[in-house]
Amino acid sequence: MDNPIIRRLEGFTRLSRDEKQALAEAASQRVRRLGAREDILVEGELPRDVHLVLDGWACRYKTLEDGRRQIIAFLVPGDTCDPHTLAFREMDHSLGALTAVTLAEISREGLQSLTETSPRLRQALVWTMLVALAVQQEWTVSLGQRTALERLGHLFCELFLRLRAVGLTDGNSCELPLTQGDLGDATGLSNVHVNRVLQVLRNSGLIILKGRILTIPDLARLQEVSLFSATYLHLDREGGSLDANEP
Template structure:
């Protein structure tokens, strides 16, 4: 497969605007330099660290999280293939949260200077990076709504709809199935539920035939039905090429 067509970062940004061949080549080269790998349950960057690079997840799943003093963890958001760990992290003196791996993760580290050069010389990339940051903020707002207002079944169904659509946008789904490597403990940390409640809710979704979960594979037989159960509106993901007026001609 064409590397430019399969690079998850390129696929992610082209949900906003069509990039030029030169811009895609630039991103592809950037994503192939400074490549690092980390096993599951490791930290890409820790709270308190001074951020020096922009990290891009190329494969695997990571998450942003906070730890309380007594060891309890809250997963703040999921970082999937094609995602920047934090696109504007350089403005921070130190990290106020950690980014950890949920699975084996391959990621690229872009030095600050490289990012600044890319965005200065290519305004379309600058706009795409800004779109990505705004989508992340929108996802954070939606997670806040889930924690505050959605009951457990809606909360879990909503998360599964979001994961599926985000993965589909970067070519990580097969038909109506996708990878779901989150453990029940991880789901609990993300949704503010106990592990027992997560297990019970999964069984309820299965009984309603809204999901099929076998090992690490999630299948959604009817995405519209799951969206209805979740009261899911995908508008916050901004997947309709809002930057089409910036599209490259080549």
């Protein structure tokens, strides 16, 4: 039952053994694997299931008529790709795999049944949606007000902390399987501009990028340079498992 979905939800509320078991069973009934750059759902499609990321990276994105793409969210293990489908009937954006991904597919009816029998699970899912909204707001601030260096530095801080929250960092390092094109599509920068800013971040000793691994030697320093405050991630929520004797 130690999977990133449970770790993610336990960051928001304490779950009992039975609740974790029920969620783990629901998430294991239908597992879908996609290759890198494959679409999970496209805008206008009628979704039947909620997708949860078990492994790999995905994104939410919008594409303009001329092919320009705006990434509006990065999705890492433990994230719920499309919780809004519980309320909406049609996709208003697309979901795509950035790397090979493994997804748990839970029907809307199945997820509703889980949340109806477990107020704590329902509370945790509501928190994931609220935090996703907070992240979206912060990205809007980056696009409108932060400099190019601040945008990329801010994004690196966010991704590192999100991965650390689900146990997917190694000291001050984490996986970063994103291309410069992906970073540009998320931050509104050209590939050339992304490359220049990455060189500045490297030369300043703020980051180390080797292959698909990002290392942040001094997180506090990068946060300061990027005007980053983790408040919007709500990582200080009380979580953890209930004791065995608790309901």
